[in-house]
Amino acid sequence: MNGAELLIKTALASGIEVCFTNPGTTEMPLVLALDGVPGIRTILGLFEGVCTGAADGYGRMTGKPAMTLVHLGPGFANGVGNLHNARRARTPVLNLIGEHATWHRAVDPPLHMDIEALTAVVSGWHRTCGSVETISGDVTDAIIASLQGQISSLIVPHDHQLAESKGKVAALPAFSSRRADEGAVEKATMILRQRSRSLLMLGGRALSKNGLAAAARIKAVTGCDLFTETFPSCWERGAGLPVVERTLYQPGQSNTLREYPAVILAGMEEPVTFMGLKGFDSRILGRDQEKVSLAAPGQDVVGALERLADALSAPNGSRLPKGLLAEFQPPALPGGKLTVAKACQTLAALQPEGAIVVDEGITSSSAYLPVTQRVAEHTMFTIGGGSLGWGMPCAIGAAVACPDRPVIGFQGDGSTMYTVQALWTQAREALNITTLVLSNRSYHALQLNLDRFGITSPGPVAKAVTELERPSIGWVKIAQGLGVPAVSVATAEELAREIRIALAESGPHLIEMVLQ
């Protein structure tokens, strides 16, 4: 058994089930080991950002890492953008990076780069494997670190992959997230009892069904309001679940949150604005508000919420007052020429129970949230780190993790283009993903930003770099060229028809929504 085989055996024994890869020569022993040690589903991406984004989507749905396998420093670099998003979402990810043989690295060959320095930028845990004897323990160390909600990156030199080993497969230690402090639960209990008006902010697993069930119980006895973190990583929503408002992230948009005398932070840090704008505080909450961290990221926030509900003598789920949980009331189908609002209403009216909605709609997303509070139960991802080109790769990971659930990508046209190669993998793996491209033919977020600076008639350069025209992007042809059936629609009726077709047929589809 060589090092590569020992590594793959260890990964398999530790629960790794999927590998998203774009390998090169230095990773070929690991590719061969994936053939020799069956059990890990290996999926090719034509660009590394597809692989790392897919690992993000997989980790969000399963709570455990997918493996990526990428080629040296340049290959890893191509995946950094989406690893940044995964890092901000606290998604577990295990990256394997092949490295030149140690004796070859010494001559600084053309592809050589300081991979460790690069991995350090986005990884909570990183290491270069020092010999074949440590390889199995390196993998379990990496996986345990990733399960804490971070990126683990293990660099594996080619000679260690090929070296013969008599080593044994290391066992993965048991892992469970840390219990939140009793003092925090007590303090939150006291505040919620004393304050007439409190805010309970939910992040990470607090937005899972169990977390939301406990939050609903707390709301039932305290009347607290529920808000999300700014970029929920995996948010259960819809009928049967409590309505949680999203905390808006642009400067000034969430000023009303400062009116609550007390704030409980569950599974999240204190929220900050996305961009900085002169005259606005970077912190969304005020200095004078009383704040309690019920559970920090990485702690067992669901357990903490349940303990808090119990301490408040909250009723259990079956005895919650009517009206606390959303009832099924989807919006009616709109008609006429497509606008962002009509696109959102149409999707809301048709999206099936169990849908996983990957939201990279950027400026178009805000219209989607209010119309989907009372649709069928679904899961929503948002783009944790703001690095564009995340949605279509992430949808791959969600679809691989949950093959029986429809995945819907809600995509801006600008953001979709960054990792358009993802469509090919969606086609090859026949994944049930419907990508809705909001074609506004611009980087609309930048145009809004110019507005904020008072630029109402931008010059030729500002116009040229914020418009996606000359030429307009032919989404249907691009998708078809990558193997995905595609259509373009300009009315709400056409959109409804095409969404129904896409959801009824298996495999991926793309619908370009030409907005007015």
Add this chain to the structure above:
Amino acid sequence: MNGAELLIKTALASGIEVCFTNPGTTEMPLVLALDGVPGIRTILGLFEGVCTGAADGYGRMTGKPAMTLVHLGPGFANGVGNLHNARRARTPVLNLIGEHATWHRAVDPPLHMDIEALTAVVSGWHRTCGSVETISGDVTDAIIASLQGQISSLIVPHDHQLAESKGKVAALPAFSSRRADEGAVEKATMILRQRSRSLLMLGGRALSKNGLAAAARIKAVTGCDLFTETFPSCWERGAGLPVVERTLYQPGQSNTLREYPAVILAGMEEPVTFMGLKGFDSRILGRDQEKVSLAAPGQDVVGALERLADALSAPNGSRLPKGLLAEFQPPALPGGKLTVAKACQTLAALQPEGAIVVDEGITSSSAYLPVTQRVAEHTMFTIGGGSLGWGMPCAIGAAVACPDRPVIGFQGDGSTMYTVQALWTQAREALNITTLVLSNRSYHALQLNLDRFGITSPGPVAKAVTELERPSIGWVKIAQGLGVPAVSVATAEELAREIRIALAESGPHLIEMVLQ
């Protein structure tokens, strides 16, 4: 005048003429400054790797930096792969990266990343601008550093871009490359006089017309053989120039170079193999060969070659012996079903004088070199760092630098897909680029690598990750969707017809060459 305007004024005064950008909100003051201080041509890329690759192509042709303008850490990360290629090619590049306002960065907002650590991985020079007062000097420092043949990366916080400045535009100091040591010229002279059989290896600007003219003179009096570095960055070739053999870079391929008793290295380090393979030395030359570094990278290698030629009393160009310079003898047009060899012959037969050939053909490239030694004079780029997705972006930069010269991209299908977004910029800017995609529907380099390991019938995983089938890539549709006219050809006759059409029409074209 704010900091952004001062920065752009300084760049313009220092000779910056082009900006390849994919900006975000933190770069908008710089975008507005590009409108307010006209004179820099600003070109949008839909992915940052397009921008950095274009800067590489521009720098190779002009010897001076293009500017890139990218968004925070994630935007820069998307450009790292092609900056790695530029770094290996010693191309001057000036990167500007917007950063959050310093007061906003302090709260670790979602897009925040350790940008300095990231820039350090690929930059010879990097700095975060500390205040509006230093901004002009920061830019000239960055440009001077880049002119030494390296990547300069300047991070500019948003508040410093917006701050008012009374500062003056800093003057760029005069720059010229360092003169090579007299001792090196003397030693090379002595060796070439003493040794019966010597090898003169040419890298960097040694492969320019002036460098080659001096090399031809040296060959005329010494009979030395001429070879390139492994990955020439900007290589003048064809009729009227001396024939220089390319040094092949895979282990064992260049063993015959060890037979020369003496080697002169002009404008390059000692060559190493691309990959490491057990049983093969990473160094291409032998330990016992006598070696002289005539001029190191960054030194004036053309001047050193001319001094060496003079010291050898070599004839000047007009009195060189017949046969030393290639005569115009293009190959005949082949016919029948396309193979790699026929594709190369067809291109060789038709490529016009002054063509710039960007070679990212990977495994298909070796057949191109021998058939183009005697075609019309042309310039050839190779992929310095081996990071895929370089060719089409690089072609953009070459076409912007030399609008009157046809640019021909010789592309593998696998490598083309990494930065396929480049086609959109080629269309928007109406650049005279003909992209020839060698469609072998595989990562053929990886299949060859499996062969080297003795794997003749790879398992399902190894097959799946090295084949670009299921689905096959529809190049014509993808190109058309991105605004570039495209056709697919399967015979040499069709290819010849389509190359003629593409070269005769202005603007970009893509030709898929379906290989047998």
